[in-house]
Amino acid sequence: MKLTQHTPTITYQVLTDYTEISKESPLISILKVCKEIGVFNVSELQDFLKPLNNNAVSNLLFRLESLDYLKSIEKEADDWIFSNNETSYELTQMGLNVCLEGKIEEEKRGIIALTIAYPKNADPIIVKLEPLSKDEFQDQENTKSNAKREFNNFINESQHLKNGTFKLKHIENTYALDEEKEQDYTFNFSEESYTSQLLDFSKTVKISKSKVIAELLINKYQSAYDEEQQLIRMPFNHTDLSLKRNISIDNPQYDGLYFNKIELEKLVQISPLDDLEAEKWFTALVVSRIQNYFFSDEEFNMYTEQIAEEFVEYKQGLTNSISRSQLIYKLNEKPADFYIKAKLDTINYLNY
Structure with a gap:
């Protein structure tokens, strides 16, 4: 399953x-x-x-030491480590970490x-971040402003x-770079998680698709x-009798x-x-699905039991709730397809 939202994005150049x-x-x-070593x-x-x-290498060690990843060792007079005075x-x-x-x-x-995305009904999110060289910087002094509050x-x-992974520490100035663009913010679902994606942003959340x-x-x-x-509980509608539906x-x-x-x-x-609605719905389905002639009441009962099974909440009450003769009586009260009545009446004609 996939959900998609057309989401506006704006790209800024930021000094930070x-x-x-x-x-x-x-x-x-x-x-x-x-x-x-x-x-x-x-x-x-x-x-x-x-x-x-x-x-x-010396410059590299100086950098790593300044970042607290290395430390220099105090020289001791007779320590073999310092025999070369380095x-x-x-x-x-x-x-080590x-x-x-x-x-x-x-x-x-x-x-x-x-690049910041502005999903509808949600906080803005950073979806792309690229360090720029001096050559890539577009000096647009007229668009310069203080850091946006957001x-x-x-x-x-x-x-x-x-x-x-990046952490912004302090933003000094921003420069508008592009007009607003729409991008697809997508949520792709597996059975036990989903991954939301927009440009370089990606986030995976554990949750069952059924939830x-x-x-x-x-x-x-x-x-x-x-x-x-x-x-889903719905009112009876004779134009749509299906009990399992595609839902849009x-x-x-x-x-x-x-x-x-x-x-x-x-x-x-x-x-x-x-x-009451279940009974009307059940009867309508029984009538609408009749295709074969019934040569015994047992055949008719098996036919209606199969339909009753489709009514998850009402199958117990609907099973054997209407006999062949009762259905014929109901159909006689209102106009019904001649061939449906004939298929229900077959055994009566044969017995006669």
């Missing part, structure tokens, strides 16, 4: 401090090498990072392209996107839908959101409103 949480950063691999200096690490030269390093607890978790946080500052909801909140369908039907039919028995919902509502029209994948059970 932010944290990038990455599983793809090469720094993770370097820290894992450091973990394997244990205690090391620039020259020793450089042996593992060729073709990087010593200056590049500073030695080892991982901090934060560095990076190796264990396979992800790293990097503090950054710059201009990013930030952006405050995103500060220090992890934004899980296809290209990584979601129940909410859709409750929102459309209110108290007429019985969640426990999974059926014009504006399906789920979790506070409205979506485009859908048709449910499976047929939904229909049930009469009360005993």
Whole structure:
């Protein structure tokens, strides 16, 4: 099952401090090498990072130390580690955590392209975030403004996107980049979960599809839908006698959101409103489905029992509730198809 909402989006260029949480950063691999070595200096690490030269490795270690992933070890007079007079390093607890978790946080500052979606009846969400180079920045001074108030909801909140996880720290200025565009915000359902997606945003929630369908039907039919028995109670209508129906919902509502029209994948059970309606409905179905001639009352009873089974709430009361002769009497009270009466009367003619 799939729900879709056409959702407006706007892309901004934003000057911000932010944290990038990455599983793809090469720094993770370097820290894992450091973990394997244990205690090391620039020259020793450089042996593992060729073709990087010593200056590049030294700059790399300085960066990792400034991020608290490494710490330098105090020199002690007779320690063999410092026999070559180079500073030695080892991982901090934060560095060890990076190796264990396979992800790293990097503090950054710059201009990013930030696409925000505005789902109907829901809070805005960040659906795309791309760091921009100076060449990619479109200097539109006339569109510059202070950070939008709505952006405050995103500060220090992890934004899980296809290209990584980000935390916005502080937004200084925003620049309008594009006009509003509509994108498809989709919810794809499996039996035990759904995944909502829009551009680079994706979120998976564990919930059974049956509960979601129940909410859709409750929102459309209110108290007429019985969640426990999974059926809709409807008034008798002689133009539509089916007890299992394809259900279309014009504006399906789920979790506070409205979506485009859908048709449910499976047929939904229909049930009469009360005993009187059930009797009329049952009789109408019995008459409408007669195709064969009945050569005994037993044949007729088996035929009606099968139809009674379709009435989930009323099958016990409807089973054997009408005999062949009673149905003939009812049909004699009002005009009925000649061939239907003939099929019901067959055994009487034969006996005569």
